[in-house]
Amino acid sequence: MHTNDTHAHLDNIAKRTTAIKNVRAKKPNALLLDAGDVFSGTLYFNEFQGKADLAFMNLLRYDAMTFGNHEFDLGSSPEGHQALANFIKGANFPFISANVDFSADKRFTGLFTDLISSKPEKGKIYNGIIKEINGEKVGIFGLTTEETKDISSPGSIVFENYIKEAEKAVKAFEGQGVDKIIALTHIGYDDNAKIDNDLILASTVKGIDVIVGGHSHTQLNKPVVVGQDNNNKTKDPTVIVQAYQYSDYLGTVDVEFDSKGKVITTNGELIKLSSLADDAEAANLLKKYADKIKEVSSKAVGAEALSELSNPRTSDTGISVRNSETALGNIITDGMLAKAIAQTKNSNIIMALQNGGGIRSNIDAGDITVGEVISVLPFGNTLATMTLTGAELKRAFEISFKESPKESGGFLHVSGAKVEYDSSKPVGKRVISIKYKDKANNYTEIKDEVSYTVATNAFTAKGGDGYDVFKKAYEEGRVTDLGLSDWENLAEHLASLKKINPTIEGRIVDVSEEENPNTELPGGNVAGADFSGTTSTPKVYKESVTVDITDISSLSNAVIKGDLIITGTLSKDITISNIKIEGDLVLSSIVGKNLTSFNNIEVAGETIF
Numbered sequence: 001m002h003t004n005d006t007h008a009h010l011d012n013i014a015k016r017t018t019a020i021k022n023v024r025a026k027k028p029n030a031l032l033l034d035a036g037d038v039f040s041g042t043l044y045f046n047e048f049q050g051k052a053d054l055a056f057m058n059l060l061r062y063d064a065m066t067f068g069n070h071e072f073d074l075g076s077s078p079e080g081h082q083a084l085a086n087f088i089k090g091a092n093f094p095f096i097s098a099n100v101d102f103s104a105d106k107r108f109t110g111l112f113t114d115l116i117s118s119k120p121e122k123g124k125i126y127n128g129i130i131k132e133i134n135g136e137k138v139g140i141f142g143l144t145t146e147e148t149k150d151i152s153s154p155g156s157i158v159f160e161n162y163i164k165e166a167e168k169a170v171k172a173f174e175g176q177g178v179d180k181i182i183a184l185t186h187i188g189y190d191d192n193a194k195i196d197n198d199l200i201l202a203s204t205v206k207g208i209d210v211i212v213g214g215h216s217h218t219q220l221n222k223p224v225v226v227g228q229d230n231n232n233k234t235k236d237p238t239v240i241v242q243a244y245q246y247s248d249y250l251g252t253v254d255v256e257f258d259s260k261g262k263v264i265t266t267n268g269e270l271i272k273l274s275s276l277a278d279d280a281e282a283a284n285l286l287k288k289y290a291d292k293i294k295e296v297s298s299k300a301v302g303a304e305a306l307s308e309l310s311n312p313r314t315s316d317t318g319i320s321v322r323n324s325e326t327a328l329g330n331i332i333t334d335g336m337l338a339k340a341i342a343q344t345k346n347s348n349i350i351m352a353l354q355n356g357g358g359i360r361s362n363i364d365a366g367d368i369t370v371g372e373v374i375s376v377l378p379f380g381n382t383l384a385t386m387t388l389t390g391a392e393l394k395r396a397f398e399i400s401f402k403e404s405p406k407e408s409g410g411f412l413h414v415s416g417a418k419v420e421y422d423s424s425k426p427v428g429k430r431v432i433s434i435k436y437k438d439k440a441n442n443y444t445e446i447k448d449e450v451s452y453t454v455a456t457n458a459f460t461a462k463g464g465d466g467y468d469v470f471k472k473a474y475e476e477g478r479v480t481d482l483g484l485s486d487w488e489n490l491a492e493h494l495a496s497l498k499k500i501n502p503t504i505e506g507r508i509v510d511v512s513e514e515e516n517p518n519t520e521l522p523g524g525n526v527a528g529a530d531f532s533g534t535t536s537t538p539k540v541y542k543e544s545v546t547v548d549i550t551d552i553s554s555l556s557n558a559v560i561k562g563d564l565i566i567t568g569t570l571s572k573d574i575t576i577s578n579i580k581i582e583g584d585l586v587l588s589s590i591v592g593k594n595l596t597s598f599n600n601i602e603v604a605g606e607t608i609f
Contacts, residue, residue, distance in 0.1 A: 002251040004214030007041025009246040014278035035214030036068025036186035049083040066142030075153035094120035096142035099165035104156035132380035139173035168208040179261025188216035202226035202238035208291030217246040297371020309363040322356040322407035329413030333491025340455035350436040351416035352455040357409025381457035390446035410465030424512040528552035
């Protein structure tokens with residue numbers, strides 16, 4: 001059994017408990033492994049810093065866990081990684097990590113050993129462990145993405161090359177007569193190949209039989225078997241599994257070996273937890289944590305959203321918080337800029353920047369609560385200011401747009417400025433213009449040789465998300481951490497606005513889309529993946545459109561000169577935004593879940609459910 005990227009989503013923990021007990025009733029010797037990122041993501045983590053999650057992991061008798069990048073999110077806090085050290089000490093199971101070196105952080109003294117153990121102690125970190133399952137020795141080692149140094153706050157903790165450390169671990173297991181080996185990884189199924197991922201690990205390192213993965217939040221409904229090496233030559237099979245995110249599923253996989261330790265059969269599935277009943281014991285344990293969360297989260301901040309502040313994501317190139325300006329990103333950065341100026345009494349702070357990957361949730365229409373605000377900015381970041389030249393700012397925005405129009409967690413939302421870029425140009429040569437609003441409220445082009453002060457969160461200011469230009473500024477003493485909580489700043493700003501009407505203002509514009517506007521398109525049946533335009537260039541359909549939303553996460557940025565008829569089966573929630581319909585909006589043919597988000601929809605006719 002396996003979980004990954006649960007991110008403190010505990011509301012369905014009683015259902016996960018039911019699933020685990022059901023599996024154990026049939027297979028009492030089944031392993032239970034977690035592939036990391038238990039930390040960060042909901043009020044449960046903000047309030048209890050892992051202690052609530054740990055209570056259930058101990059109850060469920062996990063066999064081992066490896067570290068995700070978010071386990072290191074608290075490294076820049078005044079307490080550093082003390083919460084992580086406490087989490088490890090309190091665990092009734094061992095942690096495994098072959099490529100993470102904790103030795104330079106004294107909080108982990110006595111907890112960390114770079115060895116493989118056949119008798120691992122609870123609450124300790126090992127390179128790997130050996131378990132005996134059905135009379136057979138099984139080796140398990142852990143890996144964490146090297147990208148952690150850029151996307152989290154590890155401090156003095158070091159991340160080593162995953163291929164080299166995996167090869168060492170396999171060799172060590174084989175030296176102890178172990179020929180059934182599991183890699184418990186937080187490197188991503190098909191993540192950035194230049195850094196690390198499970199597919200490359202499987203095809204490169206001999207001797208790994210099973211990879212239980214995390215980090216990329218991939219939903220592998222069935223195990224993936226890699227049977228070829230990097231040279232496309234046949235190799236012993238490696239089975240890869242991953243169970244999506246947020247405890248939506250419990251992953252299971254059964255593997256059968258021959259006498260030489262080679263995988264000969266495999267079978268697995270993801271058990272959907274929402275359909276299961278709550279386990280009474282776990283539900284009772286959850287109550288004391290949930291009651292506290294309810295008390296904290298239900299407090300109003302003193303502001304009302306007139307319509308939803310959406311947080312769109314996409315698997316392709318449609319509108320996303322990680323590739324496009326959003327109303328929520330605008331409000332967050334507006335609050336950062338206002339707070340930085342007020343706190344420092346420095347009116348020369350020209351703009352504020354927020355990485356899209358740090359915006360984690362939406363805000364529903366209606367009264368806004370503390371819980372919603374914390375869910376939007378859950379990582380406990382603080383506000384910082386930094387001094388950069390105009391040339392450095394241009395370099396930063398080149399990093400922001402390097403993946404465009406695809407998603408990037410480092411995509412920068414902005415306040416106090418307007419930025420134009422061209423995604424059709426080569427990476428590193430995309431920024432066209434950066435203008436800031438001067439004291440006369442005129443937009444003025446930045447100059448390469450002039451120094452400017454900007455505000456952002458401390459994570460980004462220290463070089464998070466690969467911002468080496470910011471890291472250099474930090475190392476040179478050009479960054480000041482103001483120590484102000486990002487979510488508290490947002491709550492304060494929302495309260496100052498009182499009534500929030502989400503708007504897109506053209507702060508970030510891809511001119512390649514403006515230069516190649518769409519002509520009017522025919523209507524009829526349109527594939528869901530092809531339907532959406534962009535914020536700056538919506539698609540215009542000259543007649544009624546029927547669109548199938550099966551397996552689609554969003555529809556956005558379109559004008560329909562007729563009816564919009566939405567059909568299909570919803571296997572997941574969907575966001576519909578920035579659409580003008582000159583006829584009727586017909587929703588009566590949809591099967592499955594309710595649509596979860598409507599934002600900026602104009603319907604001249606009727607909306608038919």
